[in-house]
Amino acid sequence: MVSIGIQPNAITYNTLIDGYFKAGMVDAALTLFREMLGVAAKPDTVTYNIIMDGLFKAGKTVAAKEKFHEMVKSGLRLSIDTYNVILSGLCKNGCADEAVMLFDKLQAMNLKFDIITLNTIIDAMFNVGRIEQAKNLFVAIPAKGLVPNVITYTTMMSNLIEKGLVEEADSIFSSMETSGCPPNKCYYQKVTEKR
Incomplete structure (x- = not known):
């Protein structure tokens, strides 16, 4: 692109980096990210x-x-999507x-x-044996201004069944x-495979 006079922007880089990761080309994605650091298209959230x-x-x-800590140091705004990536990635x-x-720390900061x-x-809490805390968090969802979705219910029920708490499920x-x-x-599918 640069060779034909087109200067890629952050959106272009983001798209290419994402494509490399999805293709399993981690090194190529990181090389492109390092290239991005040296041009006008600065990395964003x-x-x-x-x-x-x-x-x-x-x-x-x-x-x-390490990238998370780098992002924090850069002063970029951390979005809820950022925290979701971190929390999900850690769990997986x-x-x-x-x-x-980390969630406990974020709660103490009154993050929405x-x-x-x-x-x-909720799934992570079940995985680490914090069953009561998971159940309390589920009950508190409406007070947080949110509505449980099918994934919320499925997560609760499949974990309760796995722990032998069928009546609660x-x-x-x-x-x-x-x-x-x-x-x-x-x-x-999820619930029947747990029974």
Whole structure:
């Protein structure tokens, strides 16, 4: 692009970096990111989110956390999407305890979460044995101005069933039906494989 007189912007770089990660070309994505640091198209929050997500998906947890710290130092605004990438990435790479600890810190900062964040953390809490805390967080969702979705209900029910708490899972299912959140095919698959 540069050779024909077109100067790529942050959106162009973000698209290419994301494409490299999705193609499994981690080194190429990081090379492009380093190139981006040397031109006028400066990395933004989206750039860092793409890089951290790609690194987590490639199993490079330490590198993803380093990029997070780099992002914080750069002064860029951390969005809820940034925290969702970090929390989800930690959970998917065997660091659910670390994700729950980070969530606890973020809660103390009165950060406003979305339902994606809470779904991720409820699952993480179950994974690290904080069952009561997961149940309390689920109950508190409406007070946070959010509405549980099918993923929230599925996460709760499948984890409760896995822990042998079938009656509680049935109660959650009943509340799911009365809340107007109909179960879908994914729900039935997930819950039946846990029974």
